[in-house]
Amino acid sequence: xxxxxxxxLWQVILALAVVVGITSFVYIRLKSxxxxxxxxxxxxxxxxxxxxxxxxxxxPVLVQQIDITPPNNLLILADRSESMxxxxxxxxxxxxxxxxxxxxxLFSRDSDFVQQLSNRFATHIYQFDQDLKQVPHKTPxxxxxxxxxxxxxxxxxxxxEWRGQTIAGVVLITDGGHNVSKFEVDQFVGLKVPxxxxxxxxxxxxxxxxxxxIEVSPVNYTDHNAEIKVTIRSIGYMGxxxxxxxxxxxxxxxxxxxxxxxxxNQTVTFTITxxxxxxxxxxxxxxxxxxxxxTDNNQKTFTLKVVRSKLRVLYTDGQPRWDYAFLxxxxxxDPNIEATCxxxxxxxxxxxxxxxxxxxxxxxxxxxxLIIGDIKANELTSNQQQIIKSFVEEHGKSIVFLGGxxxxxxxxxxxxxxxxxxxxxxxxxxxxxxxQDFSLRLTTQGKFHPIMQLGETSKLNDAIWRxxxxxxxxxxxxxxxxxxxxxxxxxxxxxxEPIIVFQPHGLGKSLLIAAEGLWNWxxxxxxxxxxxxxxxxxxxxxxxxxxxxxxxxxxxxxADKNTYLIGEKIKVTIYTYDKNYQPFDxxxxxxxxxxxxxxxxxxxxxQDDSVSGRYIAEFLVDQEGKYTLTVSGTFGGASIGEDKVxxxxxxxxxxxxxPQLNQGLLTSLAEQTGGMYLPIAEARSLPGQIKNSRESIFxxxxxxxxxxxxxxxxxxxxxxxxxxxxxxxxxx
Numbered sequence: 001x002x003x004x005x006x007x008x009l010w011q012v013i014l015a016l017a018v019v020v021g022i023t024s025f026v027y028i029r030l031k032s033x034x035x036x037x038x039x040x041x042x043x044x045x046x047x048x049x050x051x052x053x054x055x056x057x058x059x060p061v062l063v064q065q066i067d068i069t070p071p072n073n074l075l076i077l078a079d080r081s082e083s084m085x086x087x088x089x090x091x092x093x094x095x096x097x098x099x100x101x102x103x104x105x106l107f108s109r110d111s112d113f114v115q116q117l118s119n120r121f122a123t124h125i126y127q128f129d130q131d132l133k134q135v136p137h138k139t140p141x142x143x144x145x146x147x148x149x150x151x152x153x154x155x156x157x158x159x160x161e162w163r164g165q166t167i168a169g170v171v172l173i174t175d176g177g178h179n180v181s182k183f184e185v186d187q188f189v190g191l192k193v194p195x196x197x198x199x200x201x202x203x204x205x206x207x208x209x210x211x212x213x214i215e216v217s218p219v220n221y222t223d224h225n226a227e228i229k230v231t232i233r234s235i236g237y238m239g240x241x242x243x244x245x246x247x248x249x250x251x252x253x254x255x256x257x258x259x260x261x262x263x264x265n266q267t268v269t270f271t272i273t274x275x276x277x278x279x280x281x282x283x284x285x286x287x288x289x290x291x292x293x294x295t296d297n298n299q300k301t302f303t304l305k306v307v308r309s310k311l312r313v314l315y316t317d318g319q320p321r322w323d324y325a326f327l328x329x330x331x332x333x334d335p336n337i338e339a340t341c342x343x344x345x346x347x348x349x350x351x352x353x354x355x356x357x358x359x360x361x362x363x364x365x366x367x368x369x370l371i372i373g374d375i376k377a378n379e380l381t382s383n384q385q386q387i388i389k390s391f392v393e394e395h396g397k398s399i400v401f402l403g404g405x406x407x408x409x410x411x412x413x414x415x416x417x418x419x420x421x422x423x424x425x426x427x428x429x430x431x432x433x434x435x436q437d438f439s440l441r442l443t444t445q446g447k448f449h450p451i452m453q454l455g456e457t458s459k460l461n462d463a464i465w466r467x468x469x470x471x472x473x474x475x476x477x478x479x480x481x482x483x484x485x486x487x488x489x490x491x492x493x494x495x496x497e498p499i500i501v502f503q504p505h506g507l508g509k510s511l512l513i514a515a516e517g518l519w520n521w522x523x524x525x526x527x528x529x530x531x532x533x534x535x536x537x538x539x540x541x542x543x544x545x546x547x548x549x550x551x552x553x554x555x556x557x558x559a560d561k562n563t564y565l566i567g568e569k570i571k572v573t574i575y576t577y578d579k580n581y582q583p584f585d586x587x588x589x590x591x592x593x594x595x596x597x598x599x600x601x602x603x604x605x606x607q608d609d610s611v612s613g614r615y616i617a618e619f620l621v622d623q624e625g626k627y628t629l630t631v632s633g634t635f636g637g638a639s640i641g642e643d644k645v646x647x648x649x650x651x652x653x654x655x656x657x658x659p660q661l662n663q664g665l666l667t668s669l670a671e672q673t674g675g676m677y678l679p680i681a682e683a684r685s686l687p688g689q690i691k692n693s694r695e696s697i698f699x700x701x702x703x704x705x706x707x708x709x710x711x712x713x714x715x716x717x718x719x720x721x722x723x724x725x726x727x728x729x730x731x732x
Contacts, residue, residue, distance in 0.1 A: 007055040009123055031036035034251065039179055041721055046668045047391055049718035056711060057583035062703040072168045072692060075158045076114070078102050079174035079200070080142050081129040081149040082567075083655040086175075087292055088202040089680075102173050102679050103141040105198075116687035121168050128154035130180060130567065144621065147567040148182040152187070160192055167459040169675060169690055173683075176662030177200040179654040183665060185672050194675040196690060198683045201661035209289050210297030212265060212657055221309040221336065228302075229427055230284050233657065234260045245271045247283045274306040281626070281648050287465040303562040307336075311547045312366060315341045316357055317373025318406050324373060330536045337543060340367070344379050361387045365395060368547040374404025377416035385417040393506030398546035403475045403514045405433060411452045414478075419508050423484035423503035431514075432477030437470040438490050440499055442541040444611060445583070446487035451542045452500075453513075454534045456638075457486055469523060473516040474499060509672055515700035554640040555587075564621050564649045572607060574615040574631050576640060583613025587634045587640060588662055591617050596625025605631075621649045674697070 023046045027039045041620065084098040091100065105113050106125065117123050125135040129147035132154040155170055172195055188486060211722070213231040219227040230244060236261045246254035252272050274280065285299040292298075313331055317324040320343050331339035342354050358364040364387050372388075380388070392396045399421055407413050414426025442465055446452045455461035465488075474490055476497045486502040502511045510668070521535035557573045564570055576587040590603045608614040632642035661675075669678040676689055 002658065015054060016051065019054070020047055023047055023050070026677050032536050036116075043727055044169065045722040045725075046274075046717050049715050049722070052711060052715045052718070053427055055333040056715075057122065060704075061732075063296075064701055071122035072120075072166050073162050074123050074168045074171065074690070075115055075162070076106070076117075076123060076160060076171045077132070077173065078106065078127050078135075078142055078155055079149060079172075079334045080124065080127045080152075081175075081177065081655060082144065082146055082296075082652055083149065083177045083659060084200070085144050086206075086656075086659055088206060089200065089291065096619045098175055098732055099142065099144050099146075101696045102200060103682065105173070105683055107139070107141055110662065111684070112664060113684055113687065120690075122156075125164075126154070126158055132157045134601060140488075145567070147172070147650065148180050148565075149177045151178040152183060153183060155188065155195070159191060164604060166600045168613055169196055171196045171198065171686070171690075172666070172669075173198045173200060173680070174666070175199070175506070176663065176665045177655060177658065178662075179430055179657070185668050186664075187641055187668065191673075193673065194691070195669055195673040196675040197666035197670050197677050198432070198663050198680050198686070199666050199677065200680045201419070203661040203663040205235050205291070205658075205660045207291045208293045208297075208371075208659060209237060209242070209260075209286055210294075210656055210657070211284060211286060212301040212653070213295075214284060214300055214302045214303055216302060220304055220306050222274055222306055223309050225271050225273055226304065226306075228272065228282070228284070228304075230270065231265055232258075232268065233265050236291075238262045240289065244268055244270075244287075245285050246272070247285065248280065252709045253282075265485040271687060274304065277306050277308060278305045279646070281563075289356035290691070293659050294656045296651050297656040298312055299651075300653060301563065301648055301650040303648060305562075307544070308547075309541055310336055310338045311368045311373065313337055313339045313369045314364070314367040315339060315371040315373070316359075317341075317343050317376070317402070318375035318379060319343065319345055320349060321374070322519045323402060323404075323516060326535070327524050327539065329520075330539050331543075332595060334540055334543075337444055337540075357384060358387065359384070361390055361702045364388070364391050365396070365397070367397070369398050369543055370414070371398065371402065372407065374406045375413075376406045376409075376411050376670070377413055378411070380416075380418075387422065388418055388425065392508035395554065396507035398509040398511070400546065401514075401543070403431075403512065404516055408475055408478075408514070409433075416579050421505055422479050422726075423501045423505075423510050423512050424478040424498075424514070425481060426478050431475045433473060433475055437472055437474050438474055438492065439468065440465065440488040441491045441496075442488055443486050446486050446500070448611070449487050450545050451538070452487055452536055453541065468534060471515045471517040471520060475514040475516075476610070477532075478514075493615060504618050511542065511546060529551050553634050553643055555589075555631060557591075557629060557643045557645045559629070559645050559647045563649060566621050566624060567652060567656075568621050568646060568649075569618045570621055570627065570629075570649075571616065571618040572629055572631075572645065574607075576613045576615070576633060576635070583611075584635070585612055587615075587633045589615060589631055591629060591631045593619065594628040594630070595625045596627065625647055630711050674681045689698060 005062055010202050015563045021223065023043055027043050037052060087095045087097045089096050089098055089101055094116070105111050112121060127134055127135055127142045128150065130146040130150050131147065135142065151174060155172065158170065159167065160409045169468060170193060174197065176199065210233050215227065215229040240260045242258060242260060244256045244258070245252050256270060258266070281301060281302045282465065283299060286361040288295050288298060314585040315327065318709050324343065328341040331341065348356060364709050370388065370391060377618050388399065392399050400423060401407065401413065408426060408431040410430035412426065412430060413419060413422060442452055445642060454464045457574050474497065480486070480498060480501065481503055484501050484503040486501050487499050499514050502509060502516065520694050521538065560571045574589060576584060578584050585607060591603050591605055592600050593603055594600050603617050603619045605615045605617045608616055626646060628644060628646050630642060630644040633640045667677045680688055
């Protein structure tokens with residue numbers, strides 16, 4: 001304790017002496033008949049009260065040291081991934097699953113592991129697989145999950161939650177089966193947090209037979225052989241002969257026999273010939289062998305996308321120009337396209353024998369897509385123009401118009417009987433032509449349209465379109481029809497000029513390229529010249545999309561992939577369109593999911609504010625088999641139809657590709673972070689091994705004693721008691 005105001009000792013003594021002297025003199029000289037005892041009490045009460053008040057005048061302050069050392073946190077992370085179900089831990093002479101000793105260590109009454117740690121640290125228990133979650137208080141045990149093992153992400157997430165606070169270390173209880181990404185120990189060194197791995201499981205690889213990988217071509221064709229390469233992994237069964245089975249809809253469609261070798265991985269190939277189009281699901285299965293550690297990886301499903309083997313394309317142009325030469329070469333080199341190319345002017349000159357343009361509807365219907373180049377309206381007869389209209393409107397076929405001075409000029413197709421097929425309205429004097437190099441920019445719709453996907457990712461696709469060689473001539477001065485959609489445009493003018501435009505027409509589709517010189521793309525994108533195939537890829541995708549069955553639906557649902565693993569999220573994207581096939585927002589959507597067990601439930605959709613007419617929905621896969629998602633919608637009380645998509649789910653196999661305890665990874669993790677590795681059988685010795693590097697922190701706290709209600713009450717109480725005695729004895 002100290003005083004704010006320091007008096008000299010003699011001053012304090014003098015003040016007290018004056019108080020004592022005056023008080024004693026008054027009561028001793030008092031003439032009232034009171035006893036000496038009462039006089040003494042009154043004197044003491046007055047002196048005590050005066051002493052308290054005098055002390056307050058000195059403003060005494062209580063000084064004390066307060067311990068403000070923050071808690072030293074210890075994070076305990078327990079693995080709950082699917083591999084923790086493997087039974088390879090010895091307990092009372094029997095093999096039990098890996099999760100049992102983990103729960104016993106953390107939650108059993110017989111174990112004081114957590115209590116010993118809590119005596120020294122502030123402990124926080126987490127469970128993890130692909131995701132990290134804190135274990136609620138009083139949890140009886142941790143249940144095994146269905147996800148993969150993400151050791152890296154789990155440690156980083158846990159440490160980030162306590163960033164800025166003291167962390168004594170991370171106790172990691174796992175089998176070390178990290179399989180979400182590449183594991184790099186170096187990334188933990190900079191965190192300066194010691195990690196204490198506790199290994200669970202047997203480090204010796206167990207006997208196992210499983211499928212590790214299935215390789216198939218992303219696109220296969222009807223009536224063509226498709227190879228399915230199955231990679232199998234075997235440990236402990238060298239020389240064993242096994243038979244693999246390939247099934248479709250529970251029907252065996254192929255078998256292959258192989259002898260297991262001394263190599264861990266070997267490949268078996270199936271060859272099938274699909275007869276139907278669509279996304280088809282198949283299953284490869286292996287036999288169950290004796291003493292396998294798990295049979296979850298003995299079968300694997302996969303999907304095969306099958307399309308028509310060849311599309312027939314008719315391409316006619318007015319002159320043998322560069323656009324014609326390059327496109328003809330691309331069509332003829334595509335093994336999935338059977339192209340017929342002809343130039344109308346060559347027929348008139350009779351320079352060489354070439355096919356003729358179909359003269360009747362039956363001949364034209366032999367083709368899937370018709371490409372009309374730079375021709376004048378009078379170069380096709382009235383009958384030919386009529387059968388072209390029927391080809392698109394009534395038979396659901398597709399047509400491509402390549403813009404040019406003839407096709408879109410004064411005497412072009414805008415004045416012909418086929419004018420309605422164009423997605424634009426051409427002015428009476430023809431369109432405007434501008435000879436100036438320019439580049440295209442994708443519209444919002446173009447960024448997601450299948451024709452325009454020249455890169456494997458959205459970022460790469462944008463880069464390729466940005467760096468495509470410029471085109472020398474663009475065509476403008478027209479108006480878009482109400483149902484037309486612009487996929488790419490020229491955007492360096494005051495208002496964007498549509499260049500690549502499509503529209504649904506009748507039962508078919510119509511595509512217009514309002515530019516010349518696309519053959520420049522055949523020389524490659526500037527930054528990707530060596531491996532670029534943008535020109536051929538653009539036309540291949542355009543032909544495929546145009547040849548696909550047209551859809552008049554106002555609602556479409558698309559899954560981000562065909563096959564998922566249990567524990568993953570199925571994510572679907574939904575697009576809504578009005579009657580003119582323009583995207584619109586604020587539709588009321590319902591998405592029903594039919595599970596493999598035939599149960600149905602509804603999931604919620606969220607509108608994507610970045611793209612008009614787009615919605616996102618997702619849910620977690622927890623069953624193996626087929627999922628059918630059906631979306632229906634209304635707008636303004638009117639139905640906009642429905643659409644559905646089917647996807648498949650299969651068991652995780654990555655958890656069982658290397659099912660043994662990864663002791664090397666855990667040991668390295670401990671050594672490089674300053675921790676210690678222990679097998680779970682020795683885990684109870686860990687609490688005494690964890691260093692408590694925390695340094696105590698104290699601060700000085702000062703508390704004013706004089707400025708306290710208790711002091712005031714005490715002084716008032718003493719003076720009040722004195723007054724009461726005086727009143728009682730008749731001195732007042």
